[in-house]
Amino acid sequence: MEASLGNGEMPNQNPINPRSNVILVPSSSSPVWPTIDGPLGLSEEDSVSYARRFYKFGFALLPWLWALNCFYFWPALRHSRSFPRIHYYVLRSAVGLTVFTALLASWALTFVIGGERLFGHVWNQLVMYNLADRLGLTGWS
Secondary structure (H helix, E strand, O other), X not given: OHXXXXXXXXXXXXXOOOOOOOOEOOOOOOEOOOOOOHHHXXXXXXXXHHXXXXXXXXXXXXXXXXXXXXXXXXXXXXXXXXXXXXHHHHHHHHHHHHHHHHHHHHHHHHHHXXXXXXXXXXXXXXXXXXXXXXXXXXXXX
């Protein structure tokens, strides 16, 4: 069979689909790519670079980049053995996103649930909905 290959053709490594040259992960029957784009996505070297950038820029108060990192590199997050260099940054992005979301949710719930009962007389200085009244911008006060 290999003798019939001509001019530098590679033998097919995918027994399920003979037209594809994608190597399958032994535990699954589907091909694994570093990005959700599949074969149209980035190479593994470019993926490491992008994952590292998204992770580092997420610390610049841009946690949506962590969410983007987790979404775009979902296959690398799911198949950690296939892409260990990408998995390092994507897993840390997921942890950062989880911590940020927990902090933001607890801060928002503190103001929504606690309100004036929690903060007392300081509440009127903290809220923004009476800013127009304090600055005299409303005609009815």
